[in-house]
Amino acid sequence: MSNKNLKYLTGPFSANNPVIVQILGICSALAVTVKLEPAIVMALSVTAVTAFSNLVMSLLRNGLPSRIRIIVQLVVIATLVILVDQVLKAFVYDVSKQLSVYVGLIITNCIVMGRVEAFALGNGPWASFLDGIGNGLGYGLILVIVAFFRELLGSGTLFGFPVLENDWFNLYACGYSNMGLMLFPPMALIIVGCIIWIHRSRNKDLQEK
Amino acid sequence: MSKLRNLVDKMKPTFSKGGKLSFLASTFEAFETFLFVPNTTTAKGAHIRDCNDMKRTMIMVIVALLPAFVFGCWWTGEQVAEACGLEWTLWNSFWYGFVRILPMVAVSYIVGLAIEFYFAQVRGHEVNEGFLVSGLLIPMVMPVSTPLWMVGVATAFAVIFGKEVFGGTGMNIFNPALLARAFVFFAYTPFISGEKVWYSDWTMMGAEKLSTDAITGATALEKLATSNAEVLQGTLTQATLGWEPLDAFFGFIPGSFGETSTLAILIGAAVLLFTGIASWRTMFSVFVGGLAMGYLFQVLGVTTYPAWWHLIVGGFAFGAVFMATDPVTSAQTNKGKYIVGFMTGALAVLIRVVNPAYPEGMMLAILFMNALAPLVDYFVVEANIKRRKNRVKTIK
Numbered sequence: 289m290s291n292k293n294l295k296y297l298t299g300p301f302s303a304n305n306p307v308i309v310q311i312l313g314i315c316s317a318l319a320v321t322v323k324l325e326p327a328i329v330m331a332l333s334v335t336a337v338t339a340f341s342n343l344v345m346s347l348l349r350n351g352l353p354s355r356i357r358i359i360v361q362l363v364v365i366a367t368l369v370i371l372v373d374q375v376l377k378a379f380v381y382d383v384s385k386q387l388s389v390y391v392g393l394i395i396t397n398c399i400v401m402g403r404v405e406a407f408a409l410g411n412g413p414w415a416s417f418l419d420g421i422g423n424g425l426g427y428g429l430i431l432v433i434v435a436f437f438r439e440l441l442g443s444g445t446l447f448g449f450p451v452l453e454n455d456w457f458n459l460y461a462c463g464y465s466n467m468g469l470m471l472f473p474p475m476a477l478i479i480v481g482c483i484i485w486i487h488r489s490r491n492k493d494l495q496e497k
Numbered sequence: 498m499s500k501l502r503n504l505v506d507k508m509k510p511t512f513s514k515g516g517k518l519s520f521l522a523s524t525f526e527a528f529e530t531f532l533f534v535p536n537t538t539t540a541k542g543a544h545i546r547d548c549n550d551m552k553r554t555m556i557m558v559i560v561a562l563l564p565a566f567v568f569g570c571w572w573t574g575e576q577v578a579e580a581c582g583l584e585w586t587l588w589n590s591f592w593y594g595f596v597r598i599l600p601m602v603a604v605s606y607i608v609g610l611a612i613e614f615y616f617a618q619v620r621g622h623e624v625n626e627g628f629l630v631s632g633l634l635i636p637m638v639m640p641v642s643t644p645l646w647m648v649g650v651a652t653a654f655a656v657i658f659g660k661e662v663f664g665g666t667g668m669n670i671f672n673p674a675l676l677a678r679a680f681v682f683f684a685y686t687p688f689i690s691g692e693k694v695w696y697s698d699w700t701m702m703g704a705e706k707l708s709t710d711a712i713t714g715a716t717a718l719e720k721l722a723t724s725n726a727e728v729l730q731g732t733l734t735q736a737t738l739g740w741e742p743l744d745a746f747f748g749f750i751p752g753s754f755g756e757t758s759t760l761a762i763l764i765g766a767a768v769l770l771f772t773g774i775a776s777w778r779t780m781f782s783v784f785v786g787g788l789a790m791g792y793l794f795q796v797l798g799v800t801t802y803p804a805w806w807h808l809i810v811g812g813f814a815f816g817a818v819f820m821a822t823d824p825v826t827s828a829q830t831n832k833g834k835y836i837v838g839f840m841t842g843a844l845a846v847l848i849r850v851v852n853p854a855y856p857e858g859m860m861l862a863i864l865f866m867n868a869l870a871p872l873v874d875y876f877v878v879e880a881n882i883k884r885r886k887n888r889v890k891t892i893k
Binding site for chain 2: 463464465467468469470472478481485
């Protein structure tokens with residue numbers, strides 16, 4: 289992989305992260321991050337949709353009249369989302385139930401259309417595909433971090449396994465209690481805010497003068 | 498005194514720029530101004546200065562809080578003595594409550610001040626004094642049975658997300674002490690209004706066996722919220738309610754540590770008003786707002802008890818005197834103070850009566866109006882500009 293392509297793939301992980309730098313896709317980051325499992329499934333679904341919508345739109349970009357590009361993008365993205373939805377229903381039905389409408393709402397996720405508009409319509413298919421994967425994973429990274437803290441502090445579990453109490457160690461017996469606020473969306477917003485805070489304080493070029 | 502002054506002066510170069518411990522400059526500055534009134538004067542422009550700087554102001558608020566604090570100590574001990582069937586003297590009860598609350602006060606001060614000092618140091622600011630009051634308010638608005646680590650977490654949350662992210666003391670949108678309470682309320686609900694509060698679980702206080710009929714488990718507000726049905730059926734009596742208005746006024750009702758005694762709070766209010774620290778406009782209009790809303794519900798037949806009961810139960814008086822008047826988060830303009838105060842009181846009663854999930858509406862009402870206060874100020878200022886512009890036109 290050339291240096292340039294590698295940058296498309298890894299750029300969105302940190303310096304150009306869709307959630308904490310471009311502030312896109314916040315609503316689903318708040319909605320699906322109560323538990324780790326749905327967060328990871330959501331991250332993979334968004335990655336698949338972003339990658340393939342980027343690929344398809346990049347292939348179509350030269351024959352596509354600019355006036356109808358939005359409707360074509362919508363058709364492509366909607367098709368992909370329905371595909372993902374069906375796959376989730378077939379293989380991980382429980383998680384699909386937990387995610388409920390948020391799988392369908394990937395269509396409205398700003399990251400997907402944002403990448404198509406900003407990147408795929410001006411770049412080749414391979415670069416677009418990599419950019420899609422990079423942005424999906426960059427989004428997923430934040431989702432997983434948020435979900436990790438929310439599940440650990442809010443429910444005392446990780447992937448559904450209780451980690452704060454077992455046979456030889458029980459934190460609840462010492463007077464610990466789960467933080468109910470973590471189960472509410474506002475706390476996810478505060479965690480995202482904290483991530484942005486730490487990220488900016490470490491990246492000097494992101495700080496506004 | 499002069500020896501202390503000499504000592505401080507001797508230490509000063511070490512902490513000044515270029516000194517060995519210059520990274521602790523803010524900390525040193527904080528302690529120096531704590532010991533001695535700073536003699537720096539404003540260099541530019543016209544300023545009216547009096548000797549009452551921020552540290553002195555905050556100490557006055559703490560003095561105003563003392564009556565409620567002392568009463569809270571005594572009343573805590575008194576309730577425990579009653580529950581355990583013990584005969585305690587005035588002093589015994591006070592001492593018991595004092596020992597119970599002291600760790601909470603210590604935790605809130607240590608956590609809060611540590612964070613404040615850290616941020617001041619990193620930013621190169623002076624350490625601000627605002628937390629001297631918040632640190633005492635935080636334990637006073639919580640049940641005395643709140644676990645210490647919870648007090649610490651709530652304080653940290655309130656100071657970091659309520660204050661430091663906005664730029665420190667004077668920049669905060671929300672009252673930090675109330676934010677700490679709101680945090681515990683939403684994060685650890687059973688510990689602030691539920692089965693983990695000591696009124697519900699007396700074993701927490703060492704009462705092994707007790708006659709459950711002697712002690713009621715619900716706070717006065719919860720009783721009030723659930724009493725309407727009984728009133729309609731005609732079964733509500735003074736006994737089922739568990740308290741009389743006079744009890745509530747003097748503070749002989751269950752509740753958070755410092756909020757129960759309206760009398761003690763009014764003494765504090767007198768101190769605040771006499772020294773001119775709190776705004777009488779806000780304080781007065783909060784009570785008027787609560788009363789007006791209470792009467793409205795009474796006239797509409799939603800509630801059957803007198804409207805003024807709202808002012809003496811729960812945290813209404815405490816919130817009105819010590820929280821709503823916070824000079825930072827309340828409105829800045831005089832007209833705005835009337836509006837924000839009135840709406841705080843009205844909203845508190847509205848939440849209490851209409852939403853049974855939140856028996857105490859004062860906390861949410863104040864926080865909500867904290868958020869709206871800048872908007873109210875904006876419209877007051879705009880209206881003033883408009884009025885004066887019109888005046889200019891007519892002269893032409």
